[in-house]
Amino acid sequence: MSKRPVIAVAGLACETSTFSPAVTLAPAFHPKRGDEIVERYEFLHADKPLGIEAEWKGALIGHALPGGIVTLEAFETLSKEIVDRLQVIVAENKVDGLWFDIHGAMCVQELDDVEAELLRRVRAVIGPGVIVSASMDLHGNVSRELAHMCDLITCYRMAPHEDAMDTKERACRNLVNILQGKEPGMRPLKAWIPVPILLPGEQTSTRIEPAKHIYAAVPDVEAEDGVLDAAIWVGYAWADEPRNRAAIVVTGWDEAAVSRGAEKLAKLFWDARADFKFVAPTGSFAECLDAAVKSPPEERPYFISDSGDNPTAGGSGDMTWGLTRLLERPEFKSPDSGYTVIYASVPGPKAIETAVAAGVGATVTVTAGADVDNIHAPPLTMTGRVHSIKHGDRDAVTEVVLQVGSVFAILTKLRKPYHKEKDFTDLNLSPRSADVVIVKIGYLEPQLYDMAKGWMLGLTPGGVDQDLKRLGHHRIRRPMWPFDEDFEKMPELKTVWIDKSNEPLSGPDV
Incomplete structure (x- = not known):
């Protein structure tokens, strides 16, 4: 040419x-x-x-x-x-x-x-x-x-x-x-x-x-x-x-x-x-939290993948199920519990407005999540101290960290995946020194993988549930492994x- x-x-x-x-x-x-x-x-x-x-x-x-x-x-x-x-x-x-x-x-x-x-x-x-x-x-x-x-x-x-x-x-x-x-x-x-x-x-x-x-x-x-x-x-x-x-x-x-x-x-x-x-040890969310709480210092930060609502696999990202279960845990009710827990994340545009108006250091009561996916849990109301605020993110637009007990919950205006250390440090959070870091993700992206000293994959519900058989596929071609394990005729x-x-x-x- x-x-x-x-x-x-x-x-x-x-x-x-x-x-x-x-x-x-x-x-x-x-x-x-x-x-x-x-x-x-x-x-x-x-x-x-x-x-x-x-x-x-x-x-x-x-x-x-x-x-x-x-x-x-x-x-x-x-x-x-x-x-x-x-x-x-x-x-x-x-x-x-x-x-x-x-x-x-x-x-x-x-x-x-x-x-x-x-x-x-x-x-x-x-x-x-x-x-x-x-x-x-x-x-x-x-x-x-x-x-x-x-x-x-x-x-x-x-x-x-x-x-x-x-x-x-x-x-x-x-x-x-x-x-x-x-x-x-x-x-x-x-x-x-x-x-x-x-x-x-x-x-x-x-x-x-x-x-x-x-x-x-x-x-x-x-x-x-x-x-x-x-x-x-x-x-x-x-x-x-x-x-x-x-x-x-x-x-x-x-x-x-x-x-x-x-x-x-x-x-x-x-x-x-x-x-x-699975790429990591798995368990129910409760089992993952139990393992994290019992983990020795050398296995922290202990990462947990809240995999069912992973926004980088197709999940809505706005389910509150994981954060609700987390805040119910007695170990994390007090800011003086001895644990530092980070949760990323739940969208809540109205919660963001309230927190931004109140400012860093203020105590607010807000409701977030489940605007889109309320199948497994309703919107979550929580009271906490505004730890940090960040504007201008490409995905989230505005981010707020709300400290509820010893849990630092990241709230966003729009959903956002948290894959890089900078995603946390920009919010005045230090994942490397936290005890537990919970992220809506499946396998850990490279920077998270490098930070994690312990890790479990939580088999949590949602639009990208890891238990494929309970989702209800009915249009895929059959037989299909692992939906079908006994093939009358092996594929050529x-x-x-x-x-x-x-x-x-x-x-x-x-």
Whole structure:
């Protein structure tokens, strides 16, 4: 190709639980447009190799905090803008490629397999000849239709996702390499294998076995001659669509190598199905609190994951169940109890208004939480001293710490995940010197993991309940491990070759 290829960028990303009563609206995606997109990704900047080798044209991307199902209106509004902006880009340029920047576990009211639906609309604008490269979360879902409409498709190889930016850059690098190859625009072969396993991320962390050795095999497959990329998707467990399951996709030029690699990864995953365990010791919330109270000093701070309402897995984030149970504990009733306990977090816009008006040091009575998810517990009324106030957070907007007895409860105007030490120290809290830190999360993100001296995963209720069988899936394909443990017929786990044309698929989505 004599000139730099022109590559458009578009996509929507949101991990959404269909078991949460929350809904996600368009503003939650914080859309970025045009040059804002290139600015967001340093590896696309003009002084970086990818920025030098290709011309990147941003349409619209939107990344929402995980939550409840996306409203149809929000999706239609954002997808229409993506299409409109792509039409302008196509009118002004010969577009050679598209980077499809998605997560893969977005659910929209009245629609199934919405990433495939979005790409179908995008393809109608850019045409069948444009090479599309998708980057995804390993907790996304890859239907046959999505794999069909993409030419390249890859995902993270680490959970927690410390390689998110590496994966996005790899998707773009693979795209540029194809566009600038010996036969520019030649489409690779795509081997797709669905695997009938659906597990929560807290059982499939790459920190521990068996996911550790399964994902360690991905670079080995990718290193084979004739293989371009290899990827394993765990799938997303807290939504109920036919596409929800694990999947393997290997792309490349050598049919035998691509097929062999895909089947190797699928077999590794399937053979380990009974070996997946939770990433930390588990227990009921009461059992976790008992263990924390009894823990020796060298095991503190003792972290507890209030996992059922994890806002970064799709929980509403506004359940009060965990904080209510915590404040009922007699050990924490007094500020002089000898314990320092941090709880993150519960939204409460009206509670925030009251606390901000009263100021730091004031004693207030406020009610917070359960505006969205009151299935398991009602709004919580508590009286405490305002410990700190912070304005201007991207997610929370305003944060208040209320000390109730020896519990420092973080209240927010809007829901927010607490993953970094700075999230706490900015609120005049010291998690390293606390006795107990309770966070609405599943597996601990890296900074929390490094701080924790003790840790248990609380099997708490909510929209991302770790006990999948009690959620009530009824649309996933069966049999599916672990919903079904006795398979009358074992899955074949053989390569399904995805049609390289961009015509509609014929035949069932196997």
